[in-house]
Amino acid sequence: MINTxxxxxxxxxxxxxxxxxxxxxxxxxxxISPYFDHVYEAVGGTYVAVKYCGRDAAPRLMLDAHFxxxxxxxxxxxxxxxxxFSHMGGLDRRIMPASEVYIYGREKIYGVICSxxxxxxxxxxxxxxxxxxxxxxxxxYSEDELRKIVSIGDGIGFYESTAELLGNRICGRxxxxxxxxxxxxxxxxxxxxEKMACxxxxxxxxxxxxxxxxxxxxxxxxxxxxxxxxxxVTFSRFPGxxxxxxxxxxxxxxxxxxxVTDRKLTNRxxxxxxxxxxKLQTTVDAENTGTNATAxxxxxxxxxxxxxxxxxxxxxxxxxxxxxxxxEAAAKLFMLAVCDEDIFREEY
Amino acid sequence: MLNYxxxxxxxxxxxxxxxxxxxxxxxxxxxxxxxxxxxxLGNLICRKNGSGKKLLFCAHMDEIGFIVxxxxxxxxxxxxxxxxxxxxxxxxxxxxxxxxxRGVMVPEAGLKSDDFKAEKFVVxxxxxxxxxxxxxxxxxxxxxxxxSYTRLRGNRICGRxxxxxxGCAILMAAAKEADSFKNNTTFVFSVQEEVxxxxxxxxxxxxxxxxxxxxxxxxxxxxxxxxxxxVSLGEGAAVKxxxxxxxxxxxxVRKMGEIAEENNIKWQREVLTAGGTDTASLQxxxxxxxxxCISVPTRYIHTANEEIDxxxxxxxxxxxxxxxxxxxx
Numbered sequence: 001m002i003n004t005x006x007x008x009x010x011x012x013x014x015x016x017x018x019x020x021x022x023x024x025x026x027x028x029x030x031x032i033s034p035y036f037d038h039v040y041e042a043v044g045g046t047y048v049a050v051k052y053c054g055r056d057a058a059p060r061l062m063l064d065a066h067f068x069x070x071x072x073x074x075x076x077x078x079x080x081x082x083x084x085f086s087h088m089g090g091l092d093r094r095i096m097p098a099s100e101v102y103i104y105g106r107e108k109i110y111g112v113i114c115s116x117x118x119x120x121x122x123x124x125x126x127x128x129x130x131x132x133x134x135x136x137x138x139x140x141y142s143e144d145e146l147r148k149i150v151s152i153g154d155g156i157g158f159y160e161s162t163a164e165l166l167g168n169r170i171c172g173r174x175x176x177x178x179x180x181x182x183x184x185x186x187x188x189x190x191x192x193x194e195k196m197a198c199x200x201x202x203x204x205x206x207x208x209x210x211x212x213x214x215x216x217x218x219x220x221x222x223x224x225x226x227x228x229x230x231x232x233v234t235f236s237r238f239p240g241x242x243x244x245x246x247x248x249x250x251x252x253x254x255x256x257x258x259x260v261t262d263r264k265l266t267n268r269x270x271x272x273x274x275x276x277x278x279k280l281q282t283t284v285d286a287e288n289t290g291t292n293a294t295a296x297x298x299x300x301x302x303x304x305x306x307x308x309x310x311x312x313x314x315x316x317x318x319x320x321x322x323x324x325x326x327x328e329a330a331a332k333l334f335m336l337a338v339c340d341e342d343i344f345r346e347e348y
Numbered sequence: 349m350l351n352y353x354x355x356x357x358x359x360x361x362x363x364x365x366x367x368x369x370x371x372x373x374x375x376x377x378x379x380x381x382x383x384x385x386x387x388x389l390g391n392l393i394c395r396k397n398g399s400g401k402k403l404l405f406c407a408h409m410d411e412i413g414f415i416v417x418x419x420x421x422x423x424x425x426x427x428x429x430x431x432x433x434x435x436x437x438x439x440x441x442x443x444x445x446x447x448x449x450r451g452v453m454v455p456e457a458g459l460k461s462d463d464f465k466a467e468k469f470v471v472x473x474x475x476x477x478x479x480x481x482x483x484x485x486x487x488x489x490x491x492x493x494x495x496s497y498t499r500l501r502g503n504r505i506c507g508r509x510x511x512x513x514x515g516c517a518i519l520m521a522a523a524k525e526a527d528s529f530k531n532n533t534t535f536v537f538s539v540q541e542e543v544x545x546x547x548x549x550x551x552x553x554x555x556x557x558x559x560x561x562x563x564x565x566x567x568x569x570x571x572x573x574x575x576x577x578x579v580s581l582g583e584g585a586a587v588k589x590x591x592x593x594x595x596x597x598x599x600x601v602r603k604m605g606e607i608a609e610e611n612n613i614k615w616q617r618e619v620l621t622a623g624g625t626d627t628a629s630l631q632x633x634x635x636x637x638x639x640x641c642i643s644v645p646t647r648y649i650h651t652a653n654e655e656i657d658x659x660x661x662x663x664x665x666x667x668x669x670x671x672x673x674x675x676x677x
Contacts, residue, residue: 242417242418243417243418244417244418244426244428244487245417257415257487257488258364258415259362259363259364259365259415259430259490259540259543260363260364260540260543260544260546261364262389263364263365282487282488284415284416284417284418284428284487284488286415286417286428286429286430287363287428287429287430287431287543287544288543288544297389297546297550298546298549298550299550300550300553301387301388301550301551301553301554302387302388302389302391302547302550302551302553302554303388304388304389
């Protein structure tokens, strides 16, 4: 049996800043190969992991979880051992000053984003956030030493800091979307081949954080799945966030109700869960799911998609929190879907 | 054509929930076309086998509407918009859900129209509390303003949703002439146009047409306080040259004008500075095609009373048939 917390921790420790997903290729392949028949890296940087049901001409289910994470990119190396940088994916500038980061150069080095002490700030300066291009990373190295290790264009990620909280909760960098990657991998590992109704293509896809489409679409173009389930994190509920666009942590996975995802498939997932005795939460994403599904639906001549989410709090920070029971609930749902023959029918 | 329009208006088809309207259109199209199938997203693709160039016409089946987000303790239904909603036009209008439940679109008391937005509105379905409301409506249900069809003076009609049920009605009426078509012709009734021109993209990818022509509505410059625009009700089929989503193929535009002239069909040139149509996705799907659009001039688009002149719709129908009957090169 896979230990969920351990697997998420291992996935989080594989650096996968948007655009640098290939960096962890060997590590990731070694980690997940035992659970699949075939693992390969597609042209666009997406890892495709296949588990066959063993029957000819079986339908194909694509289970997509983006593997990339938000981060930064080195834009220049400056006198004094400072680095300027730009974003890879949507960064929250409020959390940047004094954050600890790793720079993934020829070796992994540590840095801290500079913060101007309050004493030195001009009147009113504390009220506005510095722009990204006004921020620098202090590495402690001299410029000459730094140039030997770091090049312009190298990736930067927040400090690797997975930690256990009380109960089922864990926090750390890149829970978005390693938690959902774990759910997909757990489902593939645990599902019994004889019970599978389809060939399962798990895509740990690239570049979602930068383009909201990235590598999942190009991978799908080759896979040509009959249906697809996209799994990604969603906002956890807290004061000030509307109920309909959030889900409660610890109360299971959530499915998206949207004009752009497939209602029939979504309803089938709700039915499968209820039939198995557990409930799914729902979120409403009227016109755009904010996930790979919005683009994946339009791949080739069209792919019916549903979105299954895991609630997460502190999104796009270095301390994203998830509840592993939600990850396990999502994995359970994926196993039911993979074993359901009727999910591929035109009518049910 | 107008009989089709009346029927299509009655069948609610908010983006993402086009199944029922597709079934109705399919039942009619099967009488005139060789193959009618629904694709993975719900687009209805109808083929009339023939030799020559692959000619595709496309009208979208979906209409703008709303999706239920949550129901509060008072039994009021909260929602998010699906498609481009004008809340000034929607305030206090009647709405209908797919199961027949009716309601009124109500803004927060005292709210000025400048501040109208979805979060400030609820639908009052007459429920006394949350429990009663939840028996009729649930999260994720879609609904729309109540459909209507009214004859005005002369050739004019108003109601909703004319956008783009009129396009669908035109294609359905054109299908009756299918035996005289001189191209390999496909009619696509697309989904999810109102939420980002989505369905037609995969349908065009599937069909790989040489020519793709959308049928949709366009604005006019002849209304009360309209922005200047050289399109008027009653002046004929509008042949699109450009809108905010596409620049049409100039050779196809020229050809369409020429076919209209040859067949004595009244037509006008259309340059629309806002708005998008399926034309854009037809043009760019797979390795692309020569794309154009025939538009029905329409006032008050996306309101409870969209107004058209039937003579324009008839001109659009005639132009579709004339193009299909012209052997394209």
